[in-house]
Amino acid sequence: MRNTLRMKHITKIFPGIVANDDITFELRHGEVHSLLGENGAGKSTLMSVLFGIYKPEQGDIELNGKTVEILGPNHAYQLGIGMVHQHFKLVRTFTVLENIILGIEDTKFGLITKEDARKRVLELSRKYNLNIDPDAKISEITVGMQQRVEILKILYRDAEIMIFDEPTAVLTPQEIKELIEIIKRFKKEGKSIVFISHKLDEIMSVSDRITVLRHGKNMGTFDAANTTKHKLSKQMVGRDIESPKLNTKPHLGEVALSVEHLSYTSKASGKPILNDVSFSVRKGEIVSIAGIDGNGQTELVYALTGLLQHDSGDIILNNESIGHETTRNRTLAGMAHIPEDRHKHGLVLEFPLEYNLVLQEYFTDRFQTKGFLRFDTIRQHAYDLIQDYDIRSARGPITNTRSMSGGNQQKAILAREISRSSDVLISVQPTRGLDVGAIEYVHKRLINLRNSGKAVLLVSLEIEEVMNISDRILIIYEGEITGELYPNTTSMQEIGLYMSGAKRGG
Amino acid sequence: MMLRKVIRFVQNEKLVPVYSSMLAIVAGLLVGFVILLLLNPSQSIQAFFTMLFAGLSNGPTSIGNVIYFASPIILTGLSVGFAFRTGLFNIGATGQLLTGGYIALLIGIRTTVFGPFTWLIALICAAITGALWSVIPGLLKMYKGVHEVVTTIMMNYVALFLVNFLVKQTIYNNLKNESLPAPADAVIPKFGLDHIFVNSNVQGGVFIAILMVIIIYVILNKTVFGFELKSVGYNKHASKYAGINVKLRGLQALMISGAIAGTAGAVIYLSDSLTFLKVQNTLPTQGFMGISVALLGLNDPIGIVFSGLFFGYLIVGGQKMQIFGLSPEVIDIITGMIVYFSALAIVFQNAAKRIFRMKAVDE
Ligand SMILES: Nc1ncnc2c1ncn2[C@@H]1O[C@H](COP(=O)(O)OP(=O)(O)OP(=O)(O)O)[C@@H](O)[C@H]1O
Numbered sequence A: 001m002r003n004t005l006r007m008k009h010i011t012k013i014f015p016g017i018v019a020n021d022d023i024t025f026e027l028r029h030g031e032v033h034s035l036l037g038e039n040g041a042g043k044s045t046l047m048s049v050l051f052g053i054y055k056p057e058q059g060d061i062e063l064n065g066k067t068v069e070i071l072g073p074n075h076a077y078q079l080g081i082g083m084v085h086q087h088f089k090l091v092r093t094f095t096v097l098e099n100i101i102l103g104i105e106d107t108k109f110g111l112i113t114k115e116d117a118r119k120r121v122l123e124l125s126r127k128y129n130l131n132i133d134p135d136a137k138i139s140e141i142t143v144g145m146q147q148r149v150e151i152l153k154i155l156y157r158d159a160e161i162m163i164f165d166e167p168t169a170v171l172t173p174q175e176i177k178e179l180i181e182i183i184k185r186f187k188k189e190g191k192s193i194v195f196i197s198h199k200l201d202e203i204m205s206v207s208d209r210i211t212v213l214r215h216g217k218n219m220g221t222f223d224a225a226n227t228t229k230h231k232l233s234k235q236m237v238g239r240d241i242e243s244p245k246l247n248t249k250p251h252l253g254e255v256a257l258s259v260e261h262l263s264y265t266s267k268a269s270g271k272p273i274l275n276d277v278s279f280s281v282r283k284g285e286i287v288s289i290a291g292i293d294g295n296g297q298t299e300l301v302y303a304l305t306g307l308l309q310h311d312s313g314d315i316i317l318n319n320e321s322i323g324h325e326t327t328r329n330r331t332l333a334g335m336a337h338i339p340e341d342r343h344k345h346g347l348v349l350e351f352p353l354e355y356n357l358v359l360q361e362y363f364t365d366r367f368q369t370k371g372f373l374r375f376d377t378i379r380q381h382a383y384d385l386i387q388d389y390d391i392r393s394a395r396g397p398i399t400n401t402r403s404m405s406g407g408n409q410q411k412a413i414l415a416r417e418i419s420r421s422s423d424v425l426i427s428v429q430p431t432r433g434l435d436v437g438a439i440e441y442v443h444k445r446l447i448n449l450r451n452s453g454k455a456v457l458l459v460s461l462e463i464e465e466v467m468n469i470s471d472r473i474l475i476i477y478e479g480e481i482t483g484e485l486y487p488n489t490t491s492m493q494e495i496g497l498y499m500s501g502a503k504r505g506g
Numbered sequence B: 001m002m003l004r005k006v007i008r009f010v011q012n013e014k015l016v017p018v019y020s021s022m023l024a025i026v027a028g029l030l031v032g033f034v035i036l037l038l039l040n041p042s043q044s045i046q047a048f049f050t051m052l053f054a055g056l057s058n059g060p061t062s063i064g065n066v067i068y069f070a071s072p073i074i075l076t077g078l079s080v081g082f083a084f085r086t087g088l089f090n091i092g093a094t095g096q097l098l099t100g101g102y103i104a105l106l107i108g109i110r111t112t113v114f115g116p117f118t119w120l121i122a123l124i125c126a127a128i129t130g131a132l133w134s135v136i137p138g139l140l141k142m143y144k145g146v147h148e149v150v151t152t153i154m155m156n157y158v159a160l161f162l163v164n165f166l167v168k169q170t171i172y173n174n175l176k177n178e179s180l181p182a183p184a185d186a187v188i189p190k191f192g193l194d195h196i197f198v199n200s201n202v203q204g205g206v207f208i209a210i211l212m213v214i215i216i217y218v219i220l221n222k223t224v225f226g227f228e229l230k231s232v233g234y235n236k237h238a239s240k241y242a243g244i245n246v247k248l249r250g251l252q253a254l255m256i257s258g259a260i261a262g263t264a265g266a267v268i269y270l271s272d273s274l275t276f277l278k279v280q281n282t283l284p285t286q287g288f289m290g291i292s293v294a295l296l297g298l299n300d301p302i303g304i305v306f307s308g309l310f311f312g313y314l315i316v317g318g319q320k321m322q323i324f325g326l327s328p329e330v331i332d333i334i335t336g337m338i339v340y341f342s343a344l345a346i347v348f349q350n351a352a353k354r355i356f357r358m359k360a361v362d363e
């Protein structure tokens, strides 16, 4: 088989860290080659080098036998290389079609003509079953659809080498299945594909070969047929991974959080989003809210944390009504929140890491006196959390948060929220984008919180996670709680039926 | 050894934006030279160097004039830059400056009870007026989502015509169609500056400018309040998540920005260098100049001091252009070009990165 692409001895250094250390990586014609590695191992960096975003300090890139210097993303496109980024890069106020042709518009007498482009986009969309509406605005379509726009964007530019950087982290299980099918289709047509994911199941199902990175180094390339998930994860983190489970009965304390008849109707669309939702979480238990994305989970969490004002009903935290309190007062009353969208809510990306680590506490006496920040305690706090939670970054407390790898950004949020030891932790998809080692770690932390008598509310789209670490599972469907299940008396299948609305009650 | 250290310092990533500003200045000056070449080919070189060195040519006198022109635009630059750091685009420094300047003059001319402290009271009232003048855009932005660019521009014209009317009613000099001069007690004291920079227009306003820069620097970088303002400026959603009162902080930020511009007005008019509040139909230039100063100064208080001084320096140079039959507006073109180039900062930042890394390789 011929190699379409060879990256030879690539070294990329950022101030304070060697992100890629002498990595050699080959991509064959018509293969799916996965990259696997811990958070911060250098996967995105390596692919950004290939896509022309970063210039490596050392190393060459060989394309179809010829050495090339890739000058930038546009040049990469010209060479037939396209990338779907970990965090999308779309113009939200433009339509799908406008985003696809952005930068390479056809013009006639200086005016943009979209007719040919529209035809081609529709053709491509039909060919690969992408079901895209070219005239929808980006801000109005789901994340899954936005990703398809990114895919169309690179198809439209005739990419032969397609890079997918953690494409499944933001998708629902159904969307993931569809994406895997689409990728298999590309492969059949002879395109060469780099696939990055932390989910070993996906990697095993889609890849021909797998390259494992660790601390910026290549740990070896393996044929998917001759390896196992177990071996791969050991290569990746250097030890065995277990998935922690709840194996003790909960020591239930008093009710910490109670939601009473909560309802909310969208102001914009007039649609009811939450309908008479009631439940409670006691100290010492982990309660999961399981459901397919878009069934009101997001709004429920916003209402609980004060980011949105519900229409009726109440929220009780430690026997006090907080339904109309500000977010700050809820935080002070003992609520912690790991948000769903880490870039939107969780972090101020322009701040240094140490500021983000005190984002919920900078105003307390520990970090300020008379209105002046106490930089010494802020710094010390950052060092402590970095150590305790193994947050990896180039320059420690003063690292610009934007430059951190996705998984380490998530760890920073986890560290901040868990370390405050609030009575109630609302945690939304806490393991999204984390490597297997980090997932194990987060699950252990959540279990520890529970065992130390805190209440944990876990909102998750992943049935396996829900099954493994909850004491109780609540199903949310179309804005209502439609079922209450217990992991040891239910099955994944049953949860699936509840989530799809085929079953309720019980 | 020493050279190593210098190179390491020069290569500090944090300095990249500074280099890009310097490159923008060089590029702007080169374009300025080409313009001079077109306008007056025979004397262009001489004109260019006169312009470049006019700010120093007469020693302390020239420097005093540079400081004089720089003081108000450092303040308006600080006003714009501060707002920008908190995520707001305050185009209304002009209006805040006019209303603040008017109130300062009104108090300066019409009150006597404060004696030698008249200037201080007038200055404080100017700041308050500037702050109040930005309350309307602030409220509209926070509660109705009207963009501050639109409202602050409109408030500029409201300020212009309102102040024209009020000057005529209260502190008018009919002979010259402008305000009366500020009496001695209302002039910001110079604390001996005029003895250092003899024969220049230098005013005590420079002390006010420096004081404000220090205050804003401390607020932004050292305080809890500044932490929240910056957080809101960078990411409103995350700030809300962190429990910051985003609307209130936005309003406060715009008011502080207005207060700074208001003091700029006081600094301009509470002087004895023959600057009067003119009754005219055009906006005073110092307000918009603030946008240029902030842009070139990278919205950083210290950077703004330097860029304000630089623009003051250019203004002094521009005044000398008449010798060559050129109007001082040549400077406006050059200023415009520099701002244009600093807006292209990304291009220059990449260029700067390349240049300074290449040097390191040579070493
Ligand atoms: N622009 C940058 N400036 C400085 N450091 C960076 C930059 N980009 C990445 N890094 C650092 O390089 C290392 C590798 O980051 P990279 O994003 O490649 O990791 P990754 O393998 O994609 O991780 P994840 O699975 O968390 O996305 C990290 O330590 C990160 O902090």
Ligand SMILES: [Mg+2]
Pocket (backbone or CB within 6 Å): A043, A044, A045, A086, A165, A405, A406
């Ligand atoms: Mg990554």
